[in-house]
Amino acid sequence: MQIGFSDILQIIVGGLAMGCVYSLVALGYTITYNSLRVINFAQGDMFMLGAVFGLTIYLNFGGYYFISLIFAGLGAALVGMIIERIIFRTLRNSPPLNLIIATIGVSIVIRALAQIIWGSQAMSFPPVFGSSPVKIGPIVIMPSYLWIIGIAFVSILLLTFFFKKTLTGKAMLATAQHRDAASIMGINIFKSDSLAASISAGLGGIGGVLVGPIFFVETEMGAIAGLKGFAAAVLGGFGSVPGAIVGGVILGLAENFSASFISSAYRDAVAFLILIGVLVFKPNGILGKKIMRV
Amino acid sequence: MLSVKNIRCSYGNIEVLKGISLKVEEGQIVALIGANGAGKTTTLKAISGILPITSGSITINNVDISREKPYNMVKHRMSQVPEGRQVFPELSVLDNLLLGGYAIKDKKCVNDRIDNMLEFFPRLRERAKQHAGTLSGGEQQMLAIARALVSDPKLLLMDEPSMGLSPKLVGEVFDIIVDLKNQGITILLVEQNAHMALNIADYAYVIQTGEIVISGTGHDMSANDEVRKAYLSE
Numbered sequence: 419m420q421i422g423f424s425d426i427l428q429i430i431v432g433g434l435a436m437g438c439v440y441s442l443v444a445l446g447y448t449i450t451y452n453s454l455r456v457i458n459f460a461q462g463d464m465f466m467l468g469a470v471f472g473l474t475i476y477l478n479f480g481g482y483y484f485i486s487l488i489f490a491g492l493g494a495a496l497v498g499m500i501i502e503r504i505i506f507r508t509l510r511n512s513p514p515l516n517l518i519i520a521t522i523g524v525s526i527v528i529r530a531l532a533q534i535i536w537g538s539q540a541m542s543f544p545p546v547f548g549s550s551p552v553k554i555g556p557i558v559i560m561p562s563y564l565w566i567i568g569i570a571f572v573s574i575l576l577l578t579f580f581f582k583k584t585l586t587g588k589a590m591l592a593t594a595q596h597r598d599a600a601s602i603m604g605i606n607i608f609k610s611d612s613l614a615a616s617i618s619a620g621l622g623g624i625g626g627v628l629v630g631p632i633f634f635v636e637t638e639m640g641a642i643a644g645l646k647g648f649a650a651a652v653l654g655g656f657g658s659v660p661g662a663i664v665g666g667v668i669l670g671l672a673e674n675f676s677a678s679f680i681s682s683a684y685r686d687a688v689a690f691l692i693l694i695g696v697l698v699f700k701p702n703g704i705l706g707k708k709i710m711r712v
Numbered sequence: 713m714l715s716v717k718n719i720r721c722s723y724g725n726i727e728v729l730k731g732i733s734l735k736v737e738e739g740q741i742v743a744l745i746g747a748n749g750a751g752k753t754t755t756l757k758a759i760s761g762i763l764p765i766t767s768g769s770i771t772i773n774n775v776d777i778s779r780e781k782p783y784n785m786v787k788h789r790m791s792q793v794p795e796g797r798q799v800f801p802e803l804s805v806l807d808n809l810l811l812g813g814y815a816i817k818d819k820k821c822v823n824d825r826i827d828n829m830l831e832f833f834p835r836l837r838e839r840a841k842q843h844a845g846t847l848s849g850g851e852q853q854m855l856a857i858a859r860a861l862v863s864d865p866k867l868l869l870m871d872e873p874s875m876g877l878s879p880k881l882v883g884e885v886f887d888i889i890v891d892l893k894n895q896g897i898t899i900l901l902v903e904q905n906a907h908m909a910l911n912i913a914d915y916a917y918v919i920q921t922g923e924i925v926i927s928g929t930g931h932d933m934s935a936n937d938e939v940r941k942a943y944l945s946e
């Protein structure tokens with residue numbers, strides 16, 4: 419096969435789109451880890467919940483994709499808030515391993531409940547982004563990729579604004595850095611925790627609604643998405659916000675290039691190769707400062 | 713102003729405070745001195761609600777705050793310079809100050825107070841945009857003090873503000889404390905530097921393994937033989 423310049427651009431756009439979604443999932447891991455000191459292995463299931471919530475809202479409430487996106491994100495955020503309240507807060511002072519195992523338990527419960535509600539059949543969105551490719555200069559792109567990149571970009575922009583410019587965002591960062599000092603300032607650290615869990619879950623959920631229209635939606639989809647988001651976070655440097663974004667984008671690109679140049683059968687293997695490679699050779703990741711504490 | 717009556721506190725099974733009582737009258741500097749591990753920091757944590765007390769009571773201006781959440785303490789016009797500064801290392805100096813006024817509704821008032829602080833601590837103004845974690849120890853201490861003052865407290869708890877500072881800076885910090893007192897702020901000062909603390913204190917308590925063992929005016933305490941031997945190394 420002859421691969422030309424425009425093909426490369428196409429691979430890049432597709433890789434970027436998936437990469438942005440991994441970034442959102444990875445950001446969820448990062449924010450939860452920074453604030454609650456938990457690696458939340460139910461993060462992938464927030465992605466799944468986003469997708470099933472989104473689809474359900476889309477099909478039952480008039481077929482407005484953006485409204486589905488927002489409410490599915492909020493729905494996932496609410497689930498994140500409930501998990502924080504019931505699990506993380508109760509286990510706050512338990513050994514990290516107990517907490518991690520608890521999150522795996524949460525993941526199993528959520529998947530089981532989702533299967534009871536939505537069944538185990540794969541479902542699919544109608545082509546909400548339009549099904550005919552658009553031509554931009556020499557390249558032909560599926561509009562869904564552009565929408566995904568655009569929406570993910572806006573989400574990350576809003577997140578950055580929240581942390582850099584709002585007092586609530588700063589209070590959340592302060593809580594993550596020094597809980598006692600934060601509460602002395604009058605910050606309700608439990609609200610900060612709750613917010614951190616909600617935002618993390620919401621970001622994962624948005625990721626799920628974004629890929630819903632280009633993949634099948636099913637209740638097991640969180641497993642792979644969660645692992646890829648985790649790989650992206652580790653690649654970027656676990657605990658680093660810019661790292662999560664960069665890690666996601668690199669993973670998405672690496673996947674798409676290897677799928678195009680080697681074989682699409684290896685697409686999913688790339689994430690694991692990267693994960694193992696980073697853990698062996700550069701455990702701090704690209705932008706990470708300190709060895710992750712687990 | 714602040715009255716602590718017979719409070720007890722535990723970490724797990726270990727009782728660390730075994731019935732502490734102390735009083736801080738309005739406008740005074742009261743010093744709490746004692747050896748490492750005596751329970752000074754724990755006492756402050758108990759007062760600020762970070763650590764729940766198992767018995768006893770704490771009141772501010774006759775309002776019971778024994779079970780008050782730490783994040784509600786600002787409402788009682790209480791503020792704290794915690795042990796080891798505890799500035800928010802990855803937030804800017806300015807953001808640290810901004811959070812000092814987190815609980816204050818009137819943000820214009822907060823901004824004015826921050827301006828005052830930057831006036832008073834010019835080193836902080838020069839570094840306003842820098843991450844607090846990149847400041848020197850002395851600068852971080854100034855920031856911790858400034859941050860505690862943004863909420864315009866009536867009562868200030870200070871935990872070893874001179875720790876790890878050069879003698880010159882220690883002098884500066886003590887000057888600031890006296891200055892704050894003159895501005896009408898009541899201060900409960902925990903110190904290892906007993907000599908200097910007793911010099912500026914109106915009243916002082918000595919804590920030993922979770923109990924108050926001696927108390928008296930700063931002047932009397934400086935003259936007390938036991939105190940001199942144990943804490944002034946004379």
Ligand SMILES: Nc1ncnc2c1ncn2[C@@H]1O[C@H](COP(=O)(O)OP(=O)(O)OP(=O)(O)O)[C@@H](O)[C@H]1O
Binds near residue numbers: 747904
């Ligand atoms: N988080 C904790 N868990 C268990 N024990 C603790 C904890 N914090 C303090 N302690 C114990 O409580 C006792 C009192 O500690 P505290 O920090 O109040 O001492 P301190 O008087 O402030 O000492 P220093 O001058 O060294 O700061 C010590 O024996 C200490 O080991």
Ligand SMILES: [Mg+2]
Binds near residue numbers: 752
């Ligand atoms: Mg102490």
